[in-house]
Amino acid sequence: MHSKRTLRRPALAASALLLLPALPALATPAQAAPQAPARAAACGSGAAIEQTMRGGGVWRMCWHTSSTAGLVLEDVSFQPKGEPEPIKVLSSAKLAQIHVPYDDASVEFNDVTEMQLGESAEPLRPKDCPGGVLKKIPGVDLDTGRTKQINGLCVTTQERGFAFHGNSGDIGEEPNRKDAEQGQDLVLYTVNSAGYYHYINQWNFSDDGTITPKAGATGNLSPSDYDASDDQGWPVGNGSKSRATSHHHNIFWRLDFAADGAGDATVEQFDTHRSGSGGPDRTPAYRTTRRQLTKEAAGNAGPAGYRWWRVVSAKGKNADGHRRSWELVHRNQAKYTARSFTKYDVYFTRYKRFEQYASDNARFGSHRADDVGKFVDGEELKHPIAWVNVGFHHIARDEDQTPMPVHWQGFSIAPRDVTAMSPLTPDRLRKPRYNGEPQFDYER
Numbered sequence: 238m239h240s241k242r243t244l245r246r247p248a249l250a251a252s253a254l255l256l257l258p259a260l261p262a263l264a265t266p267a268q269a270a271p272q273a274p275a276r277a278a279a280c281g282s283g284a285a286i287e288q289t290m291r292g293g294g295v296w297r298m299c300w301h302t303s304s305t306a307g308l309v310l311e312d313v314s315f316q317p318k319g320e321p322e323p324i325k326v327l328s329s330a331k332l333a334q335i336h337v338p339y340d341d342a343s344v345e346f347n348d349v350t351e352m353q354l355g356e357s358a359e360p361l362r363p364k365d366c367p368g369g370v371l372k373k374i375p376g377v378d379l380d381t382g383r384t385k386q387i388n389g390l391c392v393t394t395q396e397r398g399f400a401f402h403g404n405s406g407d408i409g410e411e412p413n414r415k416d417a418e419q420g421q422d423l424v425l426y427t428v429n430s431a432g433y434y435h436y437i438n439q440w441n442f443s444d445d446g447t448i449t450p451k452a453g454a455t456g457n458l459s460p461s462d463y464d465a466s467d468d469q470g471w472p473v474g475n476g477s478k479s480r481a482t483s484h485h486h487n488i489f490w491r492l493d494f495a496a497d498g499a500g501d502a503t504v505e506q507f508d509t510h511r512s513g514s515g516g517p518d519r520t521p522a523y524r525t526t527r528r529q530l531t532k533e534a535a536g537n538a539g540p541a542g543y544r545w546w547r548v549v550s551a552k553g554k555n556a557d558g559h560r561r562s563w564e565l566v567h568r569n570q571a572k573y574t575a576r577s578f579t580k581y582d583v584y585f586t587r588y589k590r591f592e593q594y595a596s597d598n599a600r601f602g603s604h605r606a607d608d609v610g611k612f613v614d615g616e617e618l619k620h621p622i623a624w625v626n627v628g629f630h631h632i633a634r635d636e637d638q639t640p641m642p643v644h645w646q647g648f649s650i651a652p653r654d655v656t657a658m659s660p661l662t663p664d665r666l667r668k669p670r671y672n673g674e675p676q677f678d679y680e681r
């Protein structure tokens with residue numbers, strides 16, 4: 238009888254095991270013809286992407302692929318409309334693990350490191366990348382098992398709905414006007430298989446400076462999982478004969494911030510607590526406190542999102558004199574607490590070259606600490622690396638057949654005080670009188 242593991246992920250499990258002894262190559266050389274020649278040089282061996290958004294801002298970044306994480310982004314900057322220079326946000330950003338433990342306690346997968354997610358890019362067709370451009374990345378030729386170049390990275394733009402909608406009379410403009418604009422994202426994605434699952438590894442870069450990494454799970458439920466081996470499962474199919482075993486998808490991203498181009502940013506944690514009891518005709522008072530994390534740390538966003546973090550630029554200030562920062566907007570859907578690296582939503586660690594994956598990190602050298610839970614060991618938090626963990630407990634449903642509808646997990650990196658006003662604020666409202674407490678003519 239086959240082991241469940243082999244049955245779950247037949248093709249890749251075998252190839253991944255064969256590859257293990259020769260694994261250390263972390264990155265494959267850059268792919269694809271570089272565009273924007275002037276910037277390509279700055280990307281070293283990587284390729285450049287430069288996109289001017291409809292709202293006037295410009296996203297710039299370099300990219301390459303690795304055999305583990307797949308798409309790796311470097312030197313990500315945004316130049317809001319009106320700013321003289323690009324504002325650097327990230328030095329590097331990538332998937333740091335997809336950890337999939339099954340509720341029957343039989344197996345747990347590390348799809349990025351063990352399954353070599355980056356080696357299983359699926360070819361994309363023009364219709365898989367509406368309005369965009371397909372770039373060549375390495376994929377595996379299923380006939381020969383060899384790596385070949387495929388159209389695997391989509392670079393496109395997408396509508397994101399309202400960017401804003403407001404009435405300028407509220408801030409004292411006469412005559413008042415309605416302002417409304419539709420927002421736009423620069424979107425990058427690859428599709429990588431891990432056994433029966435296909436993961437969409439996607440990065441959205443919004444015209445307001447927000448970055449949203451997200452992973453979409455699709456493909457098919459594992460054919461060998463319809464056995465309710467967790468003594469529960471969910472009946473999928475006619476009657477209750479087939480019961481799909483539930484499991485978690487714990488997805489991690491690693492972010493090396495370069496706030497304003499420097500690695501010496503600080504990290505601040507904000508906590509909001511109820512500070513008064515209120516009364517029959519008063520709501521309770523709330524108080525938000527801030528503290529700088531001076532040592533490596535891990536934490537949870539809290540059930541109601543009452544804790545959050547921001548990475549603060551050491552040198553950059555906006556025109557209002559406020560320090561530039563980038564906030565992690567994090568809402569964990571499910572928390573798997575059985576492993577030290579899944580206990581927390583966010584980990585901040587001091588940069589170390591050999592700390593690259595949220596789990597299974599020692600696969601690339603036995604001297605390396607194995608997971609992000611162990612990276613947090615009391616060191617001073619210089620050059621902070623953010624590790625973001627977003628969990629999902631997958632209890633399958635009838636609709637998960639077939640192919641399974643995409644289920645997304647992700648978070649956002651939102652600018653906080655990067656510019657004095659929103660980068661999308663209409664030019665006629667970019668005036669001192671609309672920045673800060675509004676002034677009305679009858680007051681003047």
Ligand SMILES: [Cu+2]
Pocket residue numbers: 454484486631
């Ligand atoms: Cu699943």
